[in-house]
Amino acid sequence: MALLGPSGGGKSTLLRCLNGLNTFDTGQIRVGEHVLRSGPRHGAEIHGIRRLFGMVFQDFQLFPHLSVLENVIEAPLHVQGMTRSDAVERAEHLLQRVGLGSHLHAWPQQLSGGQKQRVAIARALAMQPRGLLCDEITSALDPEIKHEVLRVLEDLKRDGLTLILVTHEMGFARRAADRVVVLCDGRILEDGPPAQVLEQPRTERMQMFLQRVLG
């Protein structure tokens, strides 16, 4: 699912609410059997939701004091209580899958942006979530490097992972998304398959938005 919309439309806010990083005033969020309500945080529910969805950030937020491998095994070891050898095995598998099998012992500072973002994806996947929340994870990357990350995402989707991504890559959204939701001023403007939303938008605002983005 791709989240589109003009700047300030509420895409990041929605994603952060979905991961329990933001509180909200009204409504509720249901993910699987877990329900988040407005008002004070409910620790157990947030924890459940975070187990279902991992999150990847625009600015990577790798842990700079840990090596690539340590970044990935940190949560499985200390949150899930896995044994070290199991965690390492899983991490090596995941890092290989995102194409970083040869950088296990590198430090985050030594990696390019695209490599960092792929480590961040591997780190989120190590908790074996059902899906990933990605907020503009290619925006900070050079155009040539974006593709290595986008390729990984497409690959994950093929394997049945649920991806909710905020993106400004219209081409990618059209090609890869099953569903496109457009947020504007904190409300859903359009919601449907990419062919419908991007090609035959129902609202005038959506048409203007597309014109501006596609030029």
Add this chain to the structure above:
Amino acid sequence: MDTESQRWRWWALGLAAGLLLFLPQLYAQGPAQNQKPIKWGGDTDGGFPYVFADRIDPEKVIGFEMDLAQALEKEIGRPIVFEQRTYESLLADLGRGDIDVAMNGLEIIPERLKRVAFSRPYYIYQLQLVVRADESRFKNLEEAKAKGMTIGTLGATAAERLLQDQGVSLKTYDDQQGPYDDLRQGALDGVLMDLPIAIYYAAPDKKLQYSQLKPGLKFLGPAFAEGYYGIAVRKDDKELLEQLNRGIDNLLNSGKLKDILQKWQLWTPDQYRLYEPIDVVAGGDDMRFADYLPLLLWGAVVTVLITLASFALAVAIGLFIALLRMYGPAPLRWFGVGYVEFFRGIPVLLLLYFIYYGLPALVPGLKLNAYIAAVLGFGLNYAAYEAEIYRAGISSIPRGQWEAAASLGMSSPMTFRRIILPQAIRVILPPMTSDLVALFKDTSVVSIIAVVELSKQYQILTKSGGGYLQIGLTTAALYLVMSVPLGYLSRYLEHRWGAKH
């Protein structure tokens, strides 16, 4: 016109009367007499019954030596003005010329005679052992030594020397009150000081106007080991010495000195021997390197131990305070802010005094070892600074790190411990190391609560024997050997990690 001439007449009359009144005195003192005042150095700090501040009028300095000074003033014909000095520095101040005479229960001992000249004695003192009223473990100094008792005394006095010579385990103090307080609280087993002091602090049967009686103490055995109090002057100040000797002579012969001593209940039959000549001569060996180096090295060890223990405490409490201040609920947050402001705002000297002397008075039964008090004082004080360093370090880690860890399911305490703190350490370590260097040097302040570390050891060594230069250089070298590498470490860490952030 009439009134004018009248006024003139009165004026002339007044002048004549004044001349008549003052002329005999001017004549008696001789026209060559120097009217320059004599600057007399002494220490009123807990100085019963020598010189001390009057309880009713603290501006006024009284004591038997003040009475003696006033009597001498009349005999010599020169004003004697009192100047407040610390007891330990009296002879050094005298040598420098800040004062002309030092009179403050200074015993005439061989080491001092090498540095200064002494007037003929004005008092024959003895030493008195004082113990707790219920003491039954020992009956004299020999038994106290055999049983490993610790005896307190004033630094740089004949009593200290006697204890050292006899090999009794001792603890030295800068003031008279401290040893008696520590004795009552059980930190000491006995106190050996000059009889006049003991009378004023621990003799319940004497009815004294200015008694500072500490209850629960008693004299153990008779006073012993007599010696002389004299007035110290510079060796080259022969004229002044001559004047003082003549003055004391006159006071002895006229019975005025006896009156003064009797007034202060200090007269004993022994004092009749003041009329006889005395036989103390300059002597004693200069401290040799091999003698004082072990003492200084031990002082250095104490300095390092106090520094490390205080810093460990400061680093632990500091983290706790920083966490309260950053993440605690409102009342605890205010407490954290209050803690930092309070301990950064008061001088550590005051804190040490309060912990060592004030706390045991507030909490009955509390016995605080001076070393523990020192570690506590510096630990609490430096914790305030370390808390701020922690806070700066922790706040420098971007919020995104917290969120990334949270999205992985890590709890806040776990995130703090495993993600935030290890990164913050890099920001925290350089300023903390330089604080450690500062603390290392600051510890010299603990000497005020009877902890003998490096600086204090230097003070003790030079107090009696001089040797300021050699011992001073050795002490400085010891400090440098320890602090310079620490300083380099601090700058290295700064360069290595500080620059990246």
